[in-house]
Amino acid sequence: MTHPLFDLSGRVALVSGAAQGMGRSMAIGFAEAGADVMICDINEAGVKATAEHIQTLGRRAVPVTCDITNIEQIRAMFAQLDREFGKIDILANVAGPAKLHKPEEIDLDEMGKIIHGLLIARFCSCQEGGRRMLKAGKGSIINFSSIGGVTALGRGNFAYSVGMGGVAQMTRELSTEWSGRGVRVNAILPAQVINPGLEERMKVDPNLEAMFLRGIPIGRLGRPDDVKGLAIFLASDAAAWITGAIIPMDGGNLAQNAGGTPGPRNA
Numbered sequence: 001m002t003h004p005l006f007d008l009s010g011r012v013a014l015v016s017g018a019a020q021g022m023g024r025s026m027a028i029g030f031a032e033a034g035a036d037v038m039i040c041d042i043n044e045a046g047v048k049a050t051a052e053h054i055q056t057l058g059r060r061a062v063p064v065t066c067d068i069t070n071i072e073q074i075r076a077m078f079a080q081l082d083r084e085f086g087k088i089d090i091l092a093n094v095a096g097p098a099k100l101h102k103p104e105e106i107d108l109d110e111m112g113k114i115i116h117g118l119l120i121a122r123f124c125s126c127q128e129g130g131r132r133m134l135k136a137g138k139g140s141i142i143n144f145s146s147i148g149g150v151t152a153l154g155r156g157n158f159a160y161s162v163g164m165g166g167v168a169q170m171t172r173e174l175s176t177e178w179s180g181r182g183v184r185v186n187a188i189l190p191a192q193v194i195n196p197g198l199e200e201r202m203k204v205d206p207n208l209e210a211m212f213l214r215g216i217p218i219g220r221l222g223r224p225d226d227v228k229g230l231a232i233f234l235a236s237d238a239a240a241w242i243t244g245a246i247i248p249m250d251g252g253n254l255a256q257n258a259g260g261t262p263g264p265r266n267a
Contacts, residue, residue, distance in 0.1 A: 009034030017095025019046025029228035100156035118163030175244030191250035193222035
């Protein structure tokens with residue numbers, strides 16, 4: 001039996017980065033809970049495949065090929081959302097650019113592009129979704145930040161961490177501005193979750209996975225489907241009094257002191 005507080009039937013969600021990884025899992029999770037979805041990604045084939053999967057669940061899915069760092073494309077996508085659905089109840093901003101650079105070497109133009117993609121363009125999405133939700137008097141916005149947005153990662157993640165720190169603070173500010181008018185705004189902070197890019201990096205550096213796991217007491221890297229429960233909760237009436245929250249999804253990473261030692265792993 002499913003508790004009615006988690007039922008998303010009759011709601012419309014827009015999810016970015018839905019061709020793969022956590023964006024795909026979130027979109028499918030919302031559909032499994034009853035929502036119809038518009039999903040976007042720069043990967044046209046991938047986002048269409050996600051839409052086809054959602055349609056097998058009996059939900060409506062509209063795939064859109066969109067570069068979420070491009071302001072005009074974001075606005076065009078919301079205009080299409082108006083035509084296709086006429087409303088938005090849930091907005092999940094998942095995708096964003098990331099590149100490794102040493103802070104003493106990063107070109108300022110490159111730094112600007114990363115901050116633009118992670119923060120400015122994401123704010124544009126929040127603004128477009130927020131305007132529609134405020135008019136309706138209800139809605140849930142879920143931003144993806146990172147554990148690197150509240151603690152330092154090092155390893156050349158400077159621009160990414162700075163941008164994600166901005167996303168966390170943007171979430172707090174938007175929640176303070178909008179929650180009294182019915183629009184809740186929260187953020188999810190993942191640690192290392194398996195995706196093709198991370199898998200490739202771990203192949204190149206065989207010590208990387210072990211280093212990550214030293215900081216994750218639960219004893220494994222994240223999987224994309226780990227986000228489903230938290231996302232459905234934040235989108236649903238079960239989280240009606242949850243707003244401005246910056247929620248780790250990190251296997252215990254942020255809870256563990258830098259000098260801490262994880263307990264023994266389960267056999």
